[in-house]
Amino acid sequence: MxxxxxxxxxxxxxxxxxxxxxxIDDVYVSTNEEFADDFRRHLSDSPFSKPTVSVEAAGAENEKFGVVGALGELVEREGxxxxxxxxxxxxxxxxxxxxxxxxxxxxxxxxxxxxxxxxxxxxxxxxxxxxxxxxxxxxxxxxxxxxxxxxxxxxxxxxxxxxxxxxxxxxxxxxxxxxxxxxxxxxxxxxxxxxxxxxxxxxxxxxDGYLDAFSWHLDGATIVHPEATVRNSDLGANVHVMRGATVVDSALEHTVVFPDVKLTDSELHSSIVDTRAELTGVTLSDAQVGANTSLE
Missing domain, CATH: 3.90.550.10 (Spore Coat Polysaccharide Biosynthesis Protein SpsA; Chain A)
Incomplete structure (x- = not known):
């Protein structure tokens, strides 16, 4: 989400x-305790005034209600x-x-x-x-x-x-x-x-679902965060380079580069590179590179 x-x-x-x-008067984000603080942090930095976090009573995996059960509990909890x-x-x-x-x-x-x-x-x-x-x-x-x-x-x-x-x-x-x-x-x-x-x-x-949605939303555009660095690189359609990322001597297309990633002399197509990964001299297609990964 x-x-x-x-x-x-x-x-x-x-x-x-x-x-x-x-x-629409009230917006309730119904979640369990495990994710409640994630939503609270997200909403505290957002411009939205309507959403509030409503925490399910389930405290463990085997206590979860199911979706309809959670909705029924939300109706009762929030009246x-x-x-x-x-x-x-x-x-x-x-x-x-x-x-x-x-x-x-x-x-x-x-x-x-x-x-x-x-x-x-x-x-x-x-x-x-x-x-x-x-x-x-x-x-x-x-x-x-x-x-x-x-x-x-x-x-x-x-x-x-x-x-x-x-x-x-x-x-x-x-x-x-x-x-x-x-x-x-x-x-x-x-x-x-x-x-x-x-x-x-x-x-x-x-x-794949995320990349499809991302590409539909960008519609061929390229987004580079003002606090990202891109040098001597070819950024094709549907590329997003996020805050703090560095892309040098590389070529990207249909690719999401998360914050603080470092890409050097690499080619990526239809890929997702998660936070703080470092890639040097690699060619990847249809790849998901995990956070803090180092590839040469």
Whole structure:
């Protein structure tokens, strides 16, 4: 969520849209104790006033609630009783959240952002939606035989009365993990609508996913931090050289160079070089170089 995407981060792109919409009053970052201080530090240096960190009660790995369980616990912990957006923090998408809220207001019912991934094979990795018009008539979590290529991107809007249904769902013999199981349960009880969008969506869970999102955001541009040093080097499309990094006699393309990296006489393509790594005289493609690594 904190990965840089151009001049911002993945989660800050979400925070920015939530901050700008006057209809949204409170933003809760629901996390467990392990990551709570990371979020607090991040938010303390941010320009956002709405987000606050809300810490789950789970204290160990085997005590985690699952996603729906964590949402139910958040509703109880914070006393949520109003219309509520739920957004996965590792999502990067091209639609406006205000447009999504507009659609939710028009439908007056649970609304799910949906994206056509293009192939049935890819759809098996997600919660798959089947619709009649805009109404969701079937929702299946990671099916082996998906009914469509339209998938949920973990961006939901729930009316106040539906927020209270988390407790009902969790009190039964229902799966507390993926939100799709809750949606599947919900469509048998009340209307659920899809908000299909075109453009871009990235589920940033792999290095390749991160590079794809990064390249889409930069759209061919190159970013060099004012406190980075670049000498006698060729920086091609979609390159970001961050604060304190030094690039000398090197060629880069589709590559992210994290802070305080030192690159000398090297060629990198479609690669990620983490903080304080030092590379001299190497050629890499589709590589992920860990922090503090030294390669010659």
């Amino acid at each position: 904190f990965l840089p995407i151009g001049e911002t981060t993945v989660i800050d792109s979400i925070f920015g849209e939530l901050e700008a919409d006057d209809r 949520l009783d109003d219309d509520t957006l739920v957004i996965a923090g590792d999502n990067l998408f091209s639609f406006s959240l205000s447009e999504f809220v507009d659609a939710f207001d028009d439908y007056g019912a649970t609304t799910v952002a949906a994206y056509d991934v293009g192939t049935l094979d890819r759809a098996t990795q997600y919660g798959v939606i089947d619709t009649e018009g805009d109404r969701v008539v079937e929702f299946r979590e990671k099916p082996s035989d998906p009914p469509s290529t339209l998938v949920s991107i973990a961006c939901y809007a729930f009316p106040a009365e539906t927020v209270g249904q988390f407790e009902t769902y969790l009190s039964g013999d229902n799966n507390p993990d993926e939100p799709g199981w809750f949606i599947e349960w919900l469509i048998d009880r009340e209307p659920v609508f899809a908000f299909p969008f075109e453009g871009a969506w990235f589920d940033i869970g792999t290095p």
